[in-house]
Amino acid sequence: MSFQFSRGMVVGLALVGGAAAAAGCDAIAGIQNGTLGGGGASDGGADSTASDGSGGDSSVADTSVGGDSGSPDSAPMGDAAGDAGDAGGDPVVQISAGGAASCAVTRSGALYCWGANISGAVGDGTTTMRPTAVHITKDVAGMTLPPITQVSAGEGHVCGRANTGAIYCWGNDLAGQLGDGVNVLDAATGSTDKHAPQLVAGIMAPAVACGFLHTCTLQANGSTVCWGSNQSGELGHQPGTQGDVNLGAFFALYANSTPLTGANVQGTTQISLGTDFTCANDPGDGWTFCWGTNYEGQLGDLEAGAGGTPVFNPVQVKTDPSGALTAGKEVAASSALAHACAVDGQGNLYCWGSSGAGQLATAAAVASNTYSYATMIMSSVSHVAVGGFTTCIIDATQHVKCWGGNANGQLGHDPATDPISSCPDNGGPCNPNPSTIMSGANPFGPAVTISVGLQFACVLKTDATVWCWGDNSGGQLGNNQQGSNDAGQNYDPVQVIGLP
Secondary structure (H helix, E strand, C coil), X not given: CCCCEECCCCECCCCCCCCCCCCCCCCEEXXXXXXXXXXXXXXXXXXXXCECCCCECCCECCCCCCCCCCECCCCCCCHHHHHHHCCCCCCEEEEEECCCCEEEEECCCCEEEEECCHHHCCCCCCCCCEEEEEEECECCCCCECCCEEEEEECCCEEEEEECCCEEEEEECCCCCCCCCCXXXXXXXXXXXXXXXXXXXXXXXXXXXXXXXXXXXXXXXXXXXXXXXXXXXXXXXXXXXXXXXXXXXXXXXXXXXXXXXXXXXXXXXXXXEECCCEEEEECCCCCCEEEEECCCCCCCCCCCCCCCCCCEEEEEECEEECCEECCCCCXXXXXXXXXXXXXXXXXXCEEEEEECCCCCCCCHHHHHHCEEEEEEEEECCEEEEEECCCEEEEEECCCCEEEEEECCCCCCCCCHHHCCECCCCCCCCCEEEEXXXXXXXXXXXXXXXXXXXXXXXXXXXXXXXXXEEEEECCCCCCCCCCCCCHHHHEEEEEEECCCCC
């Protein structure tokens, strides 16, 4: 799940993936001048996010999420909507790839979701797997859902932002991530899962992003309001305070189902959620901050593994021991399980955190397993989206490249051909070398935005169609062929069915 963004657009992608996998999720959401950019996940955002996009795309302020992922996280309601608009009708303008479900929104605000539907994450009122996109029109009370302008898919839950600014969430409520204020000890039994969108009371926001077990909204003034898991301070306050409930008997984590004002990151316009950490950045000034867990350097502040101590006050991402990631750099960001990436204003890609599956595009890091500061990976990047163990980008030619974990073909090729057969992070095949996603004998594209799940990825093309590849064990590719070829994997992108 991942997102990404571009100025003046919102796009999101949340990145977690694998229908039944317990994975982290990335999502990015963003705002522009106090309003939802757009017209723009990840992430993705997530991707999705929004910065001209990425999935995490970003073009929106790109959940995208995270993801977005995000995000994000993941088609810009700005650029993407412009390109998609050429297709006529009611084109898809944002996508977000999650763990149990993925979603898309159209220019008019129509919401479509598909996937494994674990805990009701598709939002159609059931827990029945949906291998094709389903139009979601009703909330949990059976009332007509208002137009949705941005969506972010987490590992097992999804949230959307209505055109009124209201926030709706549905799916798994294990740690109170739906923001319904119920006793999270009850939620731990699964009894409070919602199989259709439920209004989050008292919240109005320009953007929302979902992580693995937590959710955040970015307020117009740049502050955050978050709820769900807070084991590592990812909600922006000290674990065990502000009404947090100790779920140690179940999962050894703190959680809070009541939306609370979290980290103060005034001035930022993008937010991205990982498994148990959160990042926010300002595309204008380029200041990027993260908080939460830091055991694999995912906060990018040179303090990897600081005894596992949660960091609940935002810390600035560094480029190396001598300086910070600043000076107008960040226009897109996405975070996932234990790594994060950002694209600066010149198209340079920076990543930090874990690289135990080659997700930072360096073979050496597969052995050392971590980078505790942002390191430059490549140039000429327009969007980035990150999944559980995988990173994908859209380059200047609108083609897609991916690297990192490839257990289920999310790099667009047979895992048996990867140079490393077992990686520290995911225990499966991985490839630190960027691979171009192909459609038959030709590079796949042209892509507008991308959102990455745990073991699959989805792209919004310029013709407003959505395509996915990788793990399809739970129908997460949306092509009406659960499992399909290659033991449930598709190495070539397949088109999502059921969208406008």
